[in-house]
Amino acid sequence: MKKLLFSILAVVLVIGLAACGSSESGGDAQGESSLPSQLIIATGGTSGVYYPLGGGIAQIITNNTNVSATAQTTGGSVENMRLLGSKEVELAFVQNDIAYYAANDQLMFEGTAVTNLQGMATLYNETVQIVLPENSDITSVADLEGRRVSVGAPGSGVEANARQVLEVFGLTFDDLNSQHLAFGDSVSSIQDGALDAAFVTAGAPTAAVTELSATRGVKLLSLEADKIAELIEKYPFYVEDTIPADTYPGVAETTTVAVKAMLAVSSDLPEDFVYEATKALFDNKDQLVAINQRAASIAPENALEGLSIDLHPGALKFFQEEGLK
Numbered sequence: 410m411k412k413l414l415f416s417i418l419a420v421v422l423v424i425g426l427a428a429c430g431s432s433e434s435g436g437d438a439q440g441e442s443s444l445p446s447q448l449i450i451a452t453g454g455t456s457g458v459y460y461p462l463g464g465g466i467a468q469i470i471t472n473n474t475n476v477s478a479t480a481q482t483t484g485g486s487v488e489n490m491r492l493l494g495s496k497e498v499e500l501a502f503v504q505n506d507i508a509y510y511a512a513n514d515q516l517m518f519e520g521t522a523v524t525n526l527q528g529m530a531t532l533y534n535e536t537v538q539i540v541l542p543e544n545s546d547i548t549s550v551a552d553l554e555g556r557r558v559s560v561g562a563p564g565s566g567v568e569a570n571a572r573q574v575l576e577v578f579g580l581t582f583d584d585l586n587s588q589h590l591a592f593g594d595s596v597s598s599i600q601d602g603a604l605d606a607a608f609v610t611a612g613a614p615t616a617a618v619t620e621l622s623a624t625r626g627v628k629l630l631s632l633e634a635d636k637i638a639e640l641i642e643k644y645p646f647y648v649e650d651t652i653p654a655d656t657y658p659g660v661a662e663t664t665t666v667a668v669k670a671m672l673a674v675s676s677d678l679p680e681d682f683v684y685e686a687t688k689a690l691f692d693n694k695d696q697l698v699a700i701n702q703r704a705a706s707i708a709p710e711n712a713l714e715g716l717s718i719d720l721h722p723g724a725l726k727f728f729q730e731e732g733l734k
């Protein structure tokens with residue numbers, strides 16, 4: 410009987426302590442900030458790089474902080490900024506160009522700037538890949554006119570990149586038979602012969618493209634040097650990028666452009682939590698490299714490169730401790 414009473418007491422105590430703990434983590438020591446017990450990380454489609462890496466980051470946060478996190482599939486960068494702005498998610502993967510537009514009331518965010526958007530870290534290069542079936546007769550973006558082309562999922566960053574690349578060739582979506590497909594659907598449509606080309610902005614190798622190289626065979630389209638220069642001049646977040654030969658089996662070296670993938674957070678998140686999450690991300694990077702080789706470039710010394718929005722104070726504290734400016 411005594412034993413039973415003790416057990417009940419112990420259980421009550423544990424529950425009580427847990428309640429205290431959670432109310433503490435939910436408290437707002439910094440006025441506005443609040444920490445929900447369950448965080449959501451907005452990622453991208455299941456065939457991209459954001460989603461699997463987001464799953465890894467969710468695991469790292471769950472294991473190393475006092476909140477749990479899950480990865481949510483989305484259309485990509487543009488949708489992620491809207492989800493962060495409407496506070497449906499607390500963390501988001503985003504291309505650095507799209508984050509800049511969201512924070513600064515530009516292009517697709519004109520009149521709908523995201524005011525609670527802050528940066529945590531930049532992660533890796535995302536390459537603008539124009540994917541063709543191996544036997545394609547297309548040799549330049551100019552040849553895409555009138556063809557069946559996937560310009561990326563609705564709400565993706567891909568769509569914005571496709572629009573801008575086409576623009577320097579004097580083309581718009583209306584000049585193509587444009588389709589708005591996620592990577593997985595783009596690739597299966599090329600596989601079935603229902604699509605002539607697909608824009609994919611993602612860390613290379615991108616699993617969906619690797620799959621296509623194994624079945625139908627792929628080719629990647631290079632951009633001409635003068636077009637790259639024009640694009641960078643007009644939209645300075647692009648950098649020239651080379652996809653080495655055999656990144657996809659049998660595919661030659663390809664010259665194109667890239668932007669940066671970054672992790673963005675809501676400014677509502679408390680400083681302590683973002684500090685811990687940032688630290689945990691870098692301390693456990695190996696878990697991410699095991700998911701995708703692209704994560705190898707995730708490092709504090711690279712994480713401010715291409716950062717296009719203000720850092721969250723918790724991330725700032727981490728980088729200052731690392732001696733970075």
Ligand code: GLU
Nearest residue numbers: 453457458459485486566
């Ligand atoms: N960068 C892509 C986008 O924002 C998503 C890439 C990925 O899912 O890995 O649309």
